Amino acid sequence: MIWEVFRQEKKGAAFAHAGSVSAPDAVFAEAFAHEQYGRRHESVALWVVPRDAIHEVNDFPDELLKTYHRVDGYSLKAKLKEARERAGTAAD
């Protein structure tokens, strides 16, 4: 059975995928993950998850080009310039 291992490098950090181990059950999987990804104190915590429990989603179509919910949908430079000129606060 294959187990995916996620590790947290320090307290407060996000868990990131580290790799996988092959183990017959959770006890062995935890032991192998501990040796493989934590024995030099490079991790403060691990998540050990059966591969089958992971559902990958990798399709992100954007047919409607929804720029309005992203920062790159807002270009303020020209509008700000105009507004400053209107207010008489534009730098010379």
Add this chain to the structure above:
Amino acid sequence: MNESAFLEYVQSGGQVETGDWMPGDYRAKLIKFIEMHGNSELMGVLPEREWILRAPTLQRKLALTAKVQDEVGHSQLIYRVVEDLGKPREQCLADLISGKAKFHNVFHYPTKTWGDVGVIAWLVDAAAIISQKALLKCSYAPYARIMKKICWEESFHILHGRDVILTLMNGTGEQRELVQEAVTRWWGPLMQFHGNPIAKDEDPMYVWRIKSQGNEEARQQFLDGYVPQIWELGLTVPDPKLRKNDDGVWEYSEPDWGELKHVVTGHGPKTQERLDLRRRMLEQEAWVRTVVLAEAA
């Protein structure tokens, strides 16, 4: 995607995940290359394992044991990558002990003295790290990712090796002699290690961007990094032709490619003895796998 689009994709720096489409030839080349790497990590612990009980101090025993654990761990990580590409670990091990699969030339030689242990950890690992760093940008992403962890652990091995060598060099005349003899013994295999100087554009491993540099580039990098380190300790290399030209390129005597081929096809001085040990261990520990798998089922 077709094969030519795939080729263009990887050649422009694109990376591939396990579930992505890939040409059959690419998958086959990946399996062969990565499996050989896994075999080398697993067989590579044997020359050093022979010295754990004979290491001169407790500290050295512990460091050597840690290094052996690292290398076995690397082989486990690497066989996992091979498994996901479609070849089970059991099959890799079966092909290894039957002599069908290969492992690196340097692991077919004896570890005669403690000087050899130092030279292996220092120079053999240095040569290996140069090859491994060229895999950090591998077009097959799962392999590139585990190489990061592997390179991180290898950096301790090189320091450990240098420490062993420096301690010997600062010791007695007899100890210095031990190091010189080991460097002389290992020079030939080290020069063969990165393979024949095939042009990188003709090397399928480079064409598919499995590795990011050619064989000769790797050897030049090794010479440039380590020959000065060897010389500064007062050690010599058994090659009268070795020198750095004005254009920065190292000149050297032609490595013995016949020896390389002979050794990696199962005829090295220690090949059969070490494969026998692996066979015996697999047989001896078979009951553990049976019991554990039965209990888990």
